[in-house]
Each structure stands twice: as C-alpha cells, then as structure tokens.
Amino acid sequence: MAEEPRTFRAEVLTPQGPVHDGEMFQVSVRTVVGEVGIRARHAPMLARLVPHEMRLYETESDFDGSGARRYAAAEGWLEVFANKVTVLVSEAIDPEALDVADLKARLEDAEARLEAADEDSAAREVAEQDKVRAEAFLEIAGAG
Numbered sequence: 001m002a003e004e005p006r007t008f009r010a011e012v013l014t015p016q017g018p019v020h021d022g023e024m025f026q027v028s029v030r031t032v033v034g035e036v037g038i039r040a041r042h043a044p045m046l047a048r049l050v051p052h053e054m055r056l057y058e059t060e061s062d063f064d065g066s067g068a069r070r071y072a073a074a075e076g077w078l079e080v081f082a083n084k085v086t087v088l089v090s091e092a093i094d095p096e097a098l099d100v101a102d103l104k105a106r107l108e109d110a111e112a113r114l115e116a117a118d119e120d121s122a123a124r125e126v127a128e129q130d131k132v133r134a135e136a137f138l139e140i141a142g143a144g
Contacts, residue, residue, distance in 0.1 A: 006060065008040045010085040012071075012092060014048055019092045020056055027085050028055040029078055033082065040045075044078050049076045049089060051136035070095050072140045074133050079102035098141040 010024035027038045030052035055068035062068060076089030110131035116126035 002045075005040045005083065008042075008083045008085060010040075010056070010087070010089045012054070012056070012089070014089055016091075020069070022058075024056060024085070025123055026055075026057040026058050027087065028057075028068070029073065033076065036078075038078075038080055038085050041083060044082075044109050045078070045080045047071065047078045049078055049087070051075055053095070053136075054087070054089070054092065055138045064134060070140075072098055072137045075129065088134040093137070095140050099135055100141050101139065103134050103138045103141065107131060107138065110134055 007023040007025055009022070010027050011021045012019040013027035020044035025039065029036060029038075029047075030050055031047040032050055033047075035052075036047070048080045051072075051074050054071045056071075057063040057068050059067075071092040072095055073087075073089045074091035076087065079088075082133075110127050114124060114131060117127055
C-alpha cells in the first residue's frame with residue numbers, strides 16, 4: 001500500500017506579495033474560534049483569521065525541534081481544500097523585524113481614534129481592528 005502524503009502545498013499571500021509557496025508539513029494559525037494546526041489531508045475548511053503568530057513547519061523535524069518559520073500575521077482568511085492551504089493576510093512580518101516603538105505608536109493612535117469615533121461607525125471598527133493588531137504584534141515582539 002502506498003504511503004500517505006506527509007506534506008501539502010501551502011501558499012501564504014499578502015498584498016505586498018507571496019510569503020511562502022511550496023510544500024509544508026504543518027501550518028499553525030489562529031482563527032476567530034481558536035488556534036488550528038493544518039497537516040496533510042486535513043478536512044476542507046474556510047476560516048477568518050485574527051492577528052496572531054503564524055508558524056510554518058516545512059518538515060516534521062522542524063515541528064519536533066521548534067524550527068518553525070514565524071510571522072506576525074494580521075487578519076485574513078484561511079482556506080483548506082484538496083490537500084492545499086491558502087492563507088491570505090494583510091500583513092506577515094518576521095518577528096525580528098517588528099519595531100516596538102512603532103507598534104506602541106500605532107496602539108496609541110488606534111486608541112485615540114477609538115475614543116473619537118462614533119459608536120457603530122466604520123471608523124470605530126477600523127480603529128478597533130488596528131488596536132487588536134498592534135496589541136497582538138506587541139505580544140509577538142515580546143513587549144506586550
């Protein structure tokens with residue numbers, strides 16, 4: 001009997017361009033209902049992603065030895081279908097490239113816009129989203 005595939009094709013895309021396109025052992029992301037790890041032959045799913053630390057494991061040994069490629073990932077979408085994973089996020093940044101001072105300024109700006117925005121307005125929704133993203137990225141940077 002043929003051995004089951006242990007990897008799958010994964011694409012991680014941002015508006016700035018692709019972050020990854022190739023074979024993967026596991027992709028770990030956070031959806032609105034919690035963290036999920038995707039491996040080969042995962043059931044089809046579509047999920048909304050929240051700002052989080054995305055981890056990409058190219059091989060099983062990466063998974064066993066904490067060799068994940070890590071990214072601070074913004075909100076977006078995850079699609080799993082036909083042994084392929086597509087992650088669409090508005091940002092995916094190497095945690096080492098995160099600027100804590102800039103993230104703190106973003107957080108302060110989002111909080112100020114949140115205070116000034118009318119209840120149930122689009123501006124309030126954007127400010128809330130920006131605040132959640134800045135807080136998550138600060139946590140990933142180790143300053144949250």
